[in-house]
Amino acid sequence: MIRTCLTRAGLARLVPAVALMLAATPGHAAAAKSESAQAPTLSAYGELPGVVDFALSPDGTKLASVRNVKNELWLIVVGTDGTGYVRASLGAAKVRAVGWADNNTVTLTKSDTVPAGFGFTAAKYELTGTVLIPLDGTGEKGLVFSRNNDIMNTTRGFYGVRTIDGRSVGYYGGIALDTSAMSGNPTFRHGRPYLYAVDIQTNRPRVVARAASEDHWRDWLVDAAGAVAVMIDVDETNGVWRIENARGQALTRGKDKVNGASLICFNHDGTGVIFELTDEDGKSHWYEVPLAGGTPSEFLEGVDVERLYIDRTSNLLLGYRKMGEKPETVMYDPVLQAKLAMIFRAFPDRNVRLMDWTGNFNQVVLRTDGNKDSGTWFFVDVPGRRADPVGDEHAAIPASEVGAISEVDYAAQDGLKLDGVLTLPPGREAKGLPLVVLPHGGPHAADEVGFDWWAQAFASRGYAVFQPNFRGSTGRGDSFRNAGKGEWGRKMQTDISDGVAELVTRGLVDPRRACIVGASYGGYAALAGVTLQHGLYRCAVSVAGVADVGLMYRTDVQESGGSNMTRAWLREDLGDPRGFDAISPRAFAASADAPILLIHGKDDTVVPFKQSLVMADALKDAGKPYEMVVLKQEDHWLSRSETRQQMLEAAVAFVEKNNPAK
Template sequence: MIVAAFLLSTFSSEALAERPLEYFATLPTFSNPTLSPDGTKIAVEMAVDGEQRMVIIGLDGSSKPVVVSAGETEIWDIDWVGNDWLVLNVVFDGRISERSLFGEETQMSRLIAFKADGTDLHTLESKKDKPLANGGNVIWTGDDENPEILISYPTSVFWKDPGFFPLVMRVNVPKNRFSLELNPHEQVRNYYTDADGVIRFGVGHERGGRRVRLIYRDGAGSNLKERAWAEGDDDLPVPSVFLEDGKSAIALATVDGYQGAYKLDLETMTFGEKVYGVNGYDLDGIITVDGELAGYTWVDTVRQNFWIDPRLKTAQELLDLTFPGKKVSILTTDDDRNRVVASIGTAAGPSEYYLLDVAKKDVRLLAKPLEQLARGGNGSVTTVTYSARDGLKIPAILTLPPGREAKGLPLIVLPHGGPRARDIERWDWWSQFLADRGYAVIQPNYRGSTGFGKAFVDAGDGEWGLKMQDDVDDAVTWAVEKGLADPERVCIVGGSYGGYVAMRAAQRNPDIYRCAISFAGVSDMPRMLRYSSDSYFGPSSREYWLGRADDLARVSPINHVDKFGIPILLVHGKEDWRVPINQSRELAEKLKAAGKDVVYIEQAEGDHFFSRMADRAQFLEEMEKFLDKHNPAS
């Protein structure tokens, strides 16, 4: 095995002996890589001047990297169209014509096309239509001989408008030429193709937004017809990959309490034999390459892949042998499955990225993002399990500060967002920054988190701010009983839904915590219901929010400012389309009016995802200052 260096010196940074705050705020210099179909080039997100940019790199080293900027936008997705063209899906915040969503801004998007050398950059937009709020979602890509894409293309984000349900357009990428591929179907919002670009099925809701349904056709010569219905998205038979017999597919389904991969009869839309599953965990993905089944993916304590494709299986084995004791994740491959890019690392350190040529057994280092934090001295990361007060077992990620005895430590409880998500053992800049400052950090996978089976997810239904909140509080009880944490030095920190949990803790259980910090949290759920149900998902969104708790107003912190009993820091970005800034701004105003101890920070250019280094740095600085005052680590 040959291991050679292939670092991009243009984007390297000088190592420093100390670990200042800026190290943790630094955006990764290499993330989300995507190989071109022929494996000669790679598209990757890189931090350039403190903001994420798309960079195209020729892997033969003969040309300089090409930096592509689409203005003040966030990179959402990237697709190669053959080897010479790329399409970038970018999002930004704004208002749609003169309409507003109860005074809020919303997400807008565009598709930006450009050549691999960075030239001929143009927006993909029909010349016959006015600019749209949503530039479309790519559902199929062509090749060098046919540089076309299919996009799902709505003309309004307001569900009562005729254009809310998307049509499908065929777009010639170089010429920006649009032609109609499929007219809209009422209540169908997502369409899917086979490997040849034939639209095979769509998924949407029934009128009224309750049950979900699938429309399907055998091929291009037939019409899409309703073929299956279900009470929820997880129960609908949705093909992930079509099999060669033309009569069956592989699909994810929850049959025995955990999601697995099953054979799906396309005539009857019924599940047959289970082809792959993992005991005690949900399978959360079927991996395809060029429309062919390549493997399966899931998470136990870390991300795992099981490869069906023999070439990718060989690649995994070669990388595992080259990097013993490290977590190896194949991220992208060329069409021949000969060249792959993989991340290599541990939960206690940022990953490195390598290029493997399977035929040559040649491994080359592409990049060491966050190299200044990869030299050791980070907090140890493990998975623990504790019992909630009703006996439910709650998995959690525990990060301990380096060089300190795990006894009587100041503790930060860090619940994840979502809440239909989960924390795993991986590099996390929030928890590692806090550990670096001397705190133990526990990240509870409270009921309602994904990956642990249907019963565990369902246990969170209707429990926002209630049993889900209890699960988070019970992490403190466990840490104190283990002697790990000092019960007098506990604070709670969270973002998005985790920010809601922090707000709710300050209002509901101020006796447990000394302080709370919320980034982009939800304080007023009835307002979120109005905001979401007017756009995007309409009635289905309303159903979702109504199912979060029996009484949304009762579990909304903004309605109980008199009960806030600890200092709270609120941070929110003005460019956040996921959770509007008024969710924090108005809570701060009410808390100040009530004489409560609140610090409120608005980030003028901040979004929901910390896409800018300046916003990350400001958040860490304000959090550190707040904790030093209210819960010092020493």
């Protein structure tokens, strides 16, 4: 079996440059796991994680990481032999991921909130850019497309890197500009991306697939040789879709006015393509169709899949991991199967997720969390049967201060089986506790048993925290997800309070001492908990929450360019627009029965800031108690450490004022 080693000395032997970096950071890997008698400060939970992302070079000899050091992001690149390559501050950049284009070139994926000009369908956009960083100085450094005036400096999709004639070529979606204007300044044509092949060393692109026509969207699969082997085209006016091969021959086609179809990858031997469809009942199915043409057949029918493992150099399916009480990894290559089984066996009591790997899975980067683990990253050398920690996400939170995390099973009023995650405060008896209900966003997402920085922050202050997976949540089958259709403010809402009732029945919490807190859809649920429902919560905190469902519907349709598919999908998910007022907290502000705190980022491009403004106006007009905190220069994801901590401090203070833990 793989030997896990949590000692600093073991880390230093493998990657001493990383060890030095950790030692310079308050609370490195070893210190983070020591016992502590005092609860950490809120900043220990609210600051950005100490590790944002890790990536392995293709040959497994180098590690690139983005780390948060005293609220400043740094790029660190070291060799597994201890050689240092890069240690550079990234300033205020919102870095989303780090990767490798080849063994000599690191890539950074970042985003920026950009105001839109006249003629755009939204006031602001969150645009993604990819930065190339050559390690030896011989390549072109900078944003992909930055050398071309006729392409926007934003990447709209990444389709892999291929080695062609000895050169690394990256495939990126890009937005072409019109350079024919008399002013000489490039102008925006449309937002439908072309597919470009970019020479990584020179940063020079060439078009390899054209953009979709108006009211259509396209996606592609690039094979191991760098050829665009499969294309899907979807007509957003009527949902007609078509998948074709490199010769332009239709492999299969169909019509779905709500979801269309989507490409996934090539099958494991490269003879076919796997794609996804949704049936009339809203159930998702995967299908496999030969590249030479033929009848599609259902793929992995009846198997609940947690994730797929796809080869990054070919888009071939390597295997998958089944969901269930005992998750199982299935790889088509028995050698890879044995390696992954060994890796997962080495961490039996933690949540384990493979984050990066070499093509032969000899070197792997993985992330763990769970009880007694606030988020740890490991470098695993499979042939050497060794796993060494290379970073902590929350180094200032010792194992003793990670509140116990468990799953709670319960039933809704109509009998539907539900579950949620319960986090208990460290050092307190699990009896009659004050409660914070923390519904997730999405709403098509889910909370699993694991370390959650927001839940743990409230638990550290003496609260039990409950994260319900109400109907509509993912990872529990299509029928469960589809049970949420049309249930905003209705059964999705009572599923949450039914979970509270279960905790009360078990004697774990005090029903008179509960607040509800959430972000995005969770913020909507928090508002609904004290406006559409009554007598349940002593306060509500909505972070970037939806207050007016009709306003959300109109905004989403407008920002999609009036897409019929967007309109149809929203109506299927939300119900008849004529009923939107009946499920909008804004419309029921006058009946709010508890104080409300509204928190919202000014740069939010997902749930516009206006949603909290209209709720604040409605509460003010109704004479109801509320507070509002504006997060300047913050987006929907709380990407900046300063404003994320501002949010957490305000939310905890508000809950403590209205529902003291002691």
